[in-house]
Each structure stands twice: as C-alpha cells, then as structure tokens.
Amino acid sequence: MTIFKFPQDFRWGTATASYQIEGAAQEGGRGVSIWDTFARTPGKVFNGDNGDVACDSYHRYEEDIELMKKLGINTYRFSIAWPRIIPDGDGEINREGLDFYHRFVDKLLEAGIEPFCTLYHWDLPQTLEDIGGWGNRRTVDAFVKYAEVIFKEFSGKINFWLTFNEPWCIAFLSNLLGIHAPGNKDLQTSINVAHGLLVAHGKAVQSFRRLGTTGQIGIAPNVCWAEPYSKSPEDQAACDRSIALNTDWFLDPIYKGAYPQFMVDWFAEAGATVPIQEGDMEIISQPIDLLGINYYTMGINRFNPEAGVLQSEEVDMGLTKTDIGWPVESRGLYEFMHYLQKYGNVDVYITENGACINDDLENGKINDDRRIAYYEQHLAQIHRIINDGINLKGYMAWSLMDNFEWAEGYRMRFGLVHVDYRSLVRTPKESFYWYQNVIKNNWLETRI
Numbered sequence: 420m421t422i423f424k425f426p427q428d429f430r431w432g433t434a435t436a437s438y439q440i441e442g443a444a445q446e447g448g449r450g451v452s453i454w455d456t457f458a459r460t461p462g463k464v465f466n467g468d469n470g471d472v473a474c475d476s477y478h479r480y481e482e483d484i485e486l487m488k489k490l491g492i493n494t495y496r497f498s499i500a501w502p503r504i505i506p507d508g509d510g511e512i513n514r515e516g517l518d519f520y521h522r523f524v525d526k527l528l529e530a531g532i533e534p535f536c537t538l539y540h541w542d543l544p545q546t547l548e549d550i551g552g553w554g555n556r557r558t559v560d561a562f563v564k565y566a567e568v569i570f571k572e573f574s575g576k577i578n579f580w581l582t583f584n585e586p587w588c589i590a591f592l593s594n595l596l597g598i599h600a601p602g603n604k605d606l607q608t609s610i611n612v613a614h615g616l617l618v619a620h621g622k623a624v625q626s627f628r629r630l631g632t633t634g635q636i637g638i639a640p641n642v643c644w645a646e647p648y649s650k651s652p653e654d655q656a657a658c659d660r661s662i663a664l665n666t667d668w669f670l671d672p673i674y675k676g677a678y679p680q681f682m683v684d685w686f687a688e689a690g691a692t693v694p695i696q697e698g699d700m701e702i703i704s705q706p707i708d709l710l711g712i713n714y715y716t717m718g719i720n721r722f723n724p725e726a727g728v729l730q731s732e733e734v735d736m737g738l739t740k741t742d743i744g745w746p747v748e749s750r751g752l753y754e755f756m757h758y759l760q761k762y763g764n765v766d767v768y769i770t771e772n773g774a775c776i777n778d779d780l781e782n783g784k785i786n787d788d789r790r791i792a793y794y795e796q797h798l799a800q801i802h803r804i805i806n807d808g809i810n811l812k813g814y815m816a817w818s819l820m821d822n823f824e825w826a827e828g829y830r831m832r833f834g835l836v837h838v839d840y841r842s843l844v845r846t847p848k849e850s851f852y853w854y855q856n857v858i859k860n861n862w863l864e865t866r867i
C-alpha cells in the first residue's frame with residue numbers, strides 16, 4: 420500500500436449544476452431555458468427526460484448540505500440558473516430567485532463549506548436563444564447585466580467564481596455537433612457562439628474588477644487530451660487539432676489575446692471565420708485569477724478526412740470504459756496539466772472529475788467499486804501533478820449525487836450519492852465513504 424499526502428490547504432469538494440439538480444422548473448419565478456425547450460423536443464434527450472423535477476434540490480438543498488457535511492468537503496461547486504435571476508434573459512430582476520440562492524449560500528457558509536459559483540452552466544434563457552443566442556451581442560450584454568447583479572448580491576459571501584462551464588460544450592457540442600441544447604449543426608454558428616461567450620467572459624471579468632467583487636474569478640474548460648495512434652505527422656496534427664479545440668481555442672484568446680492561428684487557418688479552409696470586432700481581443704484577455712479544469716478521459720486519435728470538421732478520429736484501444744463509454748485513463752490528466760503550463764503556472768482547480776457507473780441499490784447499498792478505482796487512479800495523478808510543482812489547489816468530484824446527465828437523461832449516473840428519481844431518496848454509495856476517508860485523512864491510500 421502507498422500513502423499520498425495532500426497539501427494542508429488543499430480544497431476538497433464536489434460539483435453540481437442548476438439545471439441538472441434543482442428541478443422546480445416552473446417555480447420561484449423561473450423563466451424558460453434552452454434546456455427546457457431542448458428536453459421537450461422529441462428525440463433529443465434519452466427517454467424524453469427533462470429537468471422539471473431532477474433531484475428536487477430547489478426544495479431539498481438543506482438535505483444536500485447535510486450530505487456535504489457528512490462527506491466532509493470544504494468546497495462546493497454549484498451554478499446559478501440565469502432564468503431564475505432574470506427570467507426573460509434581459510429584463511426585470513426576479514427577487515425570489517436571488518433570495519433562493521441567498522438561502523442556499525447562507526446554509527453552505529453556516530456549514531463551513533466554501534461556495535464555488537459557476538455563473539453559466541448551459542441554461543441560457545430561451546428568449547436570448549430566440550434572438551441568436553451567444554452569436555448576438557445583445558446576449559453578451561445581457562450576460563454582463565446578469566453577472567453584475569450576481570456580483571453585487573453575493574460579493575462577500577462567494578469568493579470563488581467561474582464565468583463559463585466547458586466553453587467547448589457550449590459552442591461545439593451544442594452548435595456544431597447538435598448533441599446539446601440548442602442543437603444547431605453549423606460550424607460558423609459554433610464559432611460565433613465561442614467568440615460571443617469569450618467576449619461575455621472578458622466583459623464579466625472587467626465588471627467583477629470594477630465592482631470590487633470579493634474573491635477570484637476564472638473559467639472552466641473541459642479537457643480532451645489525445646495522443647497519436649501512430650508516429651505519422653498527420654496523426655499528431657489530428658491530435659493537436661482535437662486538444663486545441665477544447666483548450667487553446669479558448670485559453671489562447673484569454674492568456675495570449677489571440678486565437679491559435681493554425682486553427683483559424685483550418686477553419687478558414689472550411690469556410691468559417693471568427694467575427695472579431697474592434698477591441699474584442701483586449702476585452703477577452705482580461706487577466707483571470709484561476710482556471711477550473713474538467714477532466715474525464717483521453718483518446719488515441721488518428722487522421723481521418725471523413726471524421727468531422729477536425730478530421731480527427733478517436734480509436735478504440737480496448738481500454739476499460741465507464742458506463743457512458745469513456746475510456747478510463749488518468750494519464751491524460753497528468754499530461755494535460757503539463758501541457759497547460761504553456762500559459763504559466765496558473766492556479767488550477769479540478770472542477771470536475773468522475774465516473775459514470777450505473778450500479779444500482781443492492782440490499783440498501785451501492786457497491787460502486789469501479790467508481791472507487793477510477794477516483795483512486797485520478798487522485799494518484801493529482802498527487803503526482805502537485806509533486807511536480809504545478810499549482811493544483813483543489814479537487815471537486817463530479818458529482819455529489821446522480822443527476823440529469825443532459826442528452827443521456829437520468830440513465831447515466833455520476834454521483835457519489837444515489838438518487839431514486841421516484842422517491843428522491845438519497846443514498847450514499849460506497850465511493851462516498853471512500854472519498855469521505857480521503858478527505859478526513861487528507862491523504863490517499865492506494866492498493867498499488
């Protein structure tokens with residue numbers, strides 16, 4: 420057995436998101452989001468599932484916080500639903516929505532748990548999608564107005580902020596591949612969305628500074644680490660494109676003030692250009708304080724001219740997979756964190772990492788050994804990364820509890836806590852107690 424000790428001030432947490440857990444979709448003055456619309460569109464979400472009830476955390480958040488206290492976390496990542504705050508996206512402020520999040524955040528603070536807030540975790544007000552979504556500058560300005568409302572309301576209570584969760588999913592999964600809301604399938608639209616959200620990010624950071632909001636602010640890209648199937652330059656280039664679209668496409672504008680030229684050229688070949696306006700890149704490259712990194716898996720990729728706009732195809736290498744079909748390979752997290760150093764040794768939090776394991780209750784227990792094995796591997800890599808001197812400051816497991824997994828609906832379970840969606844009874848899984856022990860000791864005991 421090996422013991423890996425973590426730094427004394429290391430943050431241990433879990434993560435969730437508003438649309439995935441809250442429910443109460445027609446309560447508290449909440450407006451319609453693009454995910455309400457998308458989930459009601461036949462064929463978009465498995466089984467026609469939607470977030471109307473979800474885990475009912477809107478009503479059961481005190482019970483959730485009791486679970487967090489039992490788990491022993493000191494940090495909880497959640498997102499605020501924009502449609503609860505400004506229901507029509509750009510109009511009147513809904514006081515009832517603000518009051519809900521004040522009650523929630525106050526309970527977190529009472530429990531000694533640090534709120535780690537994501538402003539946008541995919542639930543765009545439908546009214547803004549109706550005018551073109553992130554590709555319309557009116558949506559950008561509406562986001563800044565929403566962000567400023569939240570900054571003014573929660574400065575002093577919240578000290579860790581993320582503007583956007585997984586910009587690649589917002590732009591490309593949702594507007595090029597059409598797999599997430601709003602379901603567009605157009606390259607130019609996806610590039611317009613990516614640019615719009617980057618401008619919104621930069622403007623929100625400017626407001627954050629101007630308002631003197633407490634704490635630190637950043638953004639949370641999701642990682643797509645890839646290594647070449649062969650030593651051919653074509654396969655390496657296919658990997659470079661795949662990695663860059665999730666990471667460099669967003670972090671180069673933020674840290675360097677310019678898009679990665681090789682990708683701009685690649686998209687130009689496909690007839691798409693970035694709609695940059697005067698001053699945009701200066702706005703986008705506002706200095707940020709931290710990065711959230713979401714890591715689940717990595718790929719072995721090769722060049723294939725038929726494999727989508729990137730002409731990059733993931734090869735099935737026969738690795739163990741989770742129940743959502745993603746290979747279990749923690750090495751990519753280590754490799755990526757060293758890749759990230761090209762932006763400097765910035766403060767990083769793993770804001771999502773976890774395994775979809777669909778074990779069910781057996782005699783009142785969930786023996787999710789495969790999830791424990793996943794976390795053991797990934798936390799061992801986290802320890803290696805910290806030992807290499809990289810400023811990795813905290814880790815948030817995705818997710819506290821089973822919840823609405825977007826287009827997969829409720830069939831895919833990422834939680835440390837099992838949720839019975841009929842009764843809404845929460846049952847900690849064996850992985851919950853394993854993670855509880857890691858947090859209590861602030862060290863990882865591995866069987867290797």
Ligand SMILES: CCOCCOc1ccc(-c2cn(C[C@@H]3NC[C@@H](O)[C@H]3O)nn2)cc1
Binds near residue numbers: 824
């Ligand atoms: C067949 C082609 O497929 C293309 C890739 O399709 C996907 C789908 C889904 C994801 C995905 C889902 N998650 C987990 C979430 N992160 C945020 C939080 O809300 C979690 O629920 N991360 N990435 C990636 C890629």
